[in-house]
Amino acid sequence: MELRHLRRFIVLAEELHFTRAAERLHIEQSPLSRSIKELEGELGVALFKRDRSGTSLTPAGEVYLLNLRRVFDSLDQAAVSAKAAAAGYRGMLRIAVSDGAAEPRLATLLAHCREEDPEVEIHLFDVPLAEQLRGLREGVFDAGFAHSCDTGNDIVAGFVWSDPLVVVMAARHPLLVHAQIPLDKLLRYPLVMGHPYECEGYLQQIVKLLSEVNAEPIVVGQASSLGMALTLVAAGYGLCFVTASQIGMYGHPDVVARELQMPQGEAKLMTYLLYPRTGVSEPLSRFIKRIQPRGSDNTQFL
Structure with missing residues (x-):
């Protein structure tokens, strides 16, 4: 089993299109097809399904891709370790x-x-x-x-460690009349929340915080990064929870931060x-x- 066959399989699995995969690999389509055929023959299983709708991974192909990525991660780590040892x-x-x-x-x-x-x-x-x-x-x-x-x-x-949570809002938001924002009043307005996959742990803590108030949050957007969240807040889509240290790192001229007024102590992440x-x-x-x-x-x- 040759490494080049495995690398070609991974690229095709990512592209699911023989022409695009061949272009990305800088080879013709025929050697790519031959490599996949040889790999499938050696394994004794079909890795791809080809029909009029296009190319897709078979269940065996999906499992093989998952394990191959682990193998290549280990190979990459081995190379990094060797270079680190050579550098002292x-x-x-x-x-x-x-x-x-x-x-x-x-x-x-x-x-x-x-x-x-x-x-x-x-x-x-x-x-x-x-x-x-x-x-x-x-x-x-x-x-x-x-x-x-x-x-x-x-x-x-x-x-x-922990950081105080603050709420950020557009510069002319009605809640700015409060020096500290009560949680029940905050939940009357739309929220920009973290993406459930990219920001899973952050979202767990925010959901737990909001559960202290008997009101369903109005979620108008999910952001996978703080920069995107602040962009949506500045545009007036909704409010967002961030930490005080994050505001210092990612200051945005069109948003304002306010402390939260909590029934029991300070809100922290x-x-x-x-x-x-x-x-x-x-x-x-x-x-x-x-x-x-x-x-x-x-x-x-x-």
Whole structure:
């Protein structure tokens, strides 16, 4: 089984069109067709279904694609590790970031890691929460940051920090008469929420927050990024929940932030460090200890 056949299969599975796949691979269509035929012959299964409506993956092809991507992820990681070793690094951490958890404190943490542990190379991956959890279980990632602790018994979810939640609105919104926005009054207006796949953990916490008020939110849009959410808010589509630190990072001239008035304390968005319960490497152990406050006796991570 040749790697070029496998790579051609992946491209065709992504394009589901022989002509486009061949163009992307910079080959003629006939060698692509031959490679797929040889691969199917070697496996003894049909990977693609071809009919008048076009080309599609068979159930066997879908399973094969999923597993092949894992194989190529491992090959890519092996190449990165080899290059890191050649450059003088003695360890590597693959850190996934989900739910928009990349914020100033993460940048500060990474800077400290580079200063205090320079022989460990850290790679960041911006992925949805479901992909992070799958990667942690399959060894693709060593750890990750997310806004969810609903991870199952095989993944540790340790609280690392929290940020006050604020609500942002267009510059001339009627709610700006309030210095703090009551949650019940806020829910009378349309909301721009996070996308349920791209912002899963963030959305879990917002839905829990809104459940404190006996009113159904009016959701007019779902944004997969903070930049898109602020664009919709500035255009007057609705209100959106963000953290105070995010407003500092992604300031928008046409939106205004207000604190929330909560029945019980301050509204906060929680951030968690996730990693597999077993197989903690020495570089990861040092990374975890570096996150904990100096002098803390917090043992929830180890």
